[in-house]
Amino acid sequence: MYDLVVIGAGVTGYGAAMYAARLDLSVVVIGNVDGGTITLTDDVANYPGFIQLTGKELSDNLKAHALDYPVLIENGTVKDIFRSKDNFFYVVTENKSFLAKSILIATGMKERELEVPGHDELKNRGVSYCALCDAPLYKDKTVAVVGGSDSAAKEALLLAKYCPKVYIIYRREKLRPEPINARRIEREPKIEVITETNVTEILGETKVTGVMLDQPHNETNLLPLDGVFVAIGGIPYSDLAKKLGVELNTKGEIKIDRSSRTNVEGVFGAGDVVDSEFKQAITGVSEGVHAAYQAYKYVNETEFVFTCKQEE
Amino acid sequence: MPKAIIYTAPECPHSKDLKTFLKDIGVDFEEKCILIDPETASELKNLSGQIAVPTTVIDGDVFIGFDRRAERRIKRKLGV
Numbered sequence: 001m002y003d004l005v006v007i008g009a010g011v012t013g014y015g016a017a018m019y020a021a022r023l024d025l026s027v028v029v030i031g032n033v034d035g036g037t038i039t040l041t042d043d044v045a046n047y048p049g050f051i052q053l054t055g056k057e058l059s060d061n062l063k064a065h066a067l068d069y070p071v072l073i074e075n076g077t078v079k080d081i082f083r084s085k086d087n088f089f090y091v092v093t094e095n096k097s098f099l100a101k102s103i104l105i106a107t108g109m110k111e112r113e114l115e116v117p118g119h120d121e122l123k124n125r126g127v128s129y130c131a132l133c134d135a136p137l138y139k140d141k142t143v144a145v146v147g148g149s150d151s152a153a154k155e156a157l158l159l160a161k162y163c164p165k166v167y168i169i170y171r172r173e174k175l176r177p178e179p180i181n182a183r184r185i186e187r188e189p190k191i192e193v194i195t196e197t198n199v200t201e202i203l204g205e206t207k208v209t210g211v212m213l214d215q216p217h218n219e220t221n222l223l224p225l226d227g228v229f230v231a232i233g234g235i236p237y238s239d240l241a242k243k244l245g246v247e248l249n250t251k252g253e254i255k256i257d258r259s260s261r262t263n264v265e266g267v268f269g270a271g272d273v274v275d276s277e278f279k280q281a282i283t284g285v286s287e288g289v290h291a292a293y294q295a296y297k298y299v300n301e302t303e304f305v306f307t308c309k310q311e312e
Numbered sequence: 313m314p315k316a317i318i319y320t321a322p323e324c325p326h327s328k329d330l331k332t333f334l335k336d337i338g339v340d341f342e343e344k345c346i347l348i349d350p351e352t353a354s355e356l357k358n359l360s361g362q363i364a365v366p367t368t369v370i371d372g373d374v375f376i377g378f379d380r381r382a383e384r385r386i387k388r389k390l391g392v
Contacts, residue, residue, distance in 0.1 A: 090324060
């Protein structure tokens with residue numbers, strides 16, 4: 001029986017595990033992507049205490065910190081979760097079950113896909129969701145980033161290191177990156193921002209040759225390209241939470257209070273999967289730490305009675 | 313055929329599958345529910361480094377979890 005099972009091996013999960021272990025809770029972290037989404041980012045310059053490092057370096061640091069305590073990190077996928085008759089939880093992976101007095105769901109989110117004709121056929125043939133992974137493949141090519149968030153801006157800035165021309169195509173009037181990245185984009189002559197415009201189709205037979213826009217750009221709706229990088233936000237991985245009866249908002253995010261508690265006793269949420277407006281590595285870790293403390297209180301204040309009675 | 317010691321929990325689906333498998337191949341087993349007392353869970357942790365069920369011990373060999381791969385490894389160990 002573990003005091004806390006953390007589902008999700010991103011920075012939020014590792015940070016929470018470290019704190020929980022410091023509070024003497026027995027902890028296991030279960031995840032199938034070591035380090036989580038931030039490992040796809042090459043430039044993290046807003047995590048306090050580190051002037052600049054990669055996402056992988058940040059997650060490795062948090063993992064090493066967690067492993068400085070007796071934390072078990074299990075590489076696996078949680079297939080099922082349920083509350084037992086005795087009030088604790090079963091967390092079931094592909095081949096085993098972990099029993100837990102409390103649960104932290106820090107499962108993050110997956111990339112939202114661009115739903116236009118041509119996307120599915122050309123995904124990984126010019127349509128990418130990861131500039132850090134694929135930017136070198138587009139050296140000396142023309143590419144576009146679809147999206148207007150800070151993530152989209154960072155993708156474009158990275159691509160500009162390789163590509164002579166990078167478009168940012170955004171449906172709204174104004175991009176919304178952090179001011180520092182907005183200034184970097186303004187100073188980068190290789191980046192051209194096209195606002196109030198949607199991509200309506202991705203063109204190409206075996207690889208991307210361009211996109212169709214719903215507004216003309218330089219008097220034509222056809223924009224020739226070699227690659228399209230999509231950064232239009234995410235969809236929270238909240239199915240497990242839903243199964244436990246955790247309340248979600250209309251976006252499917254887990255609703256938490258200021259102490260990272262959900263509406264279900266013993267179940268906590270943190271990171272990109274919860275309903276916080278500002279989703280950052282540091283805010284996710286902070287929510288995870290709140291959850292660790294609340295789990296500590298919950299585990300110590302709750303009486304658990306265990307029985308081995310089998311149901312035939 | 314050697315006897316197996318298995319660590320289980322009452323509502324764990326993989327524990328149920330393991331017991332069915334062992335019965336099907338005719339292996340006697342001693343079942344230790346990890347909820348019965350803290351010592352059983354500690355014993356499991358000492359054996360496998362974690363408290364996960366099911367875990368099977370046969371002649372000192374430890375098989376953590378149960379799936380097709382574990383099934384093959386247990387059969388190989390038992391020579392069946």
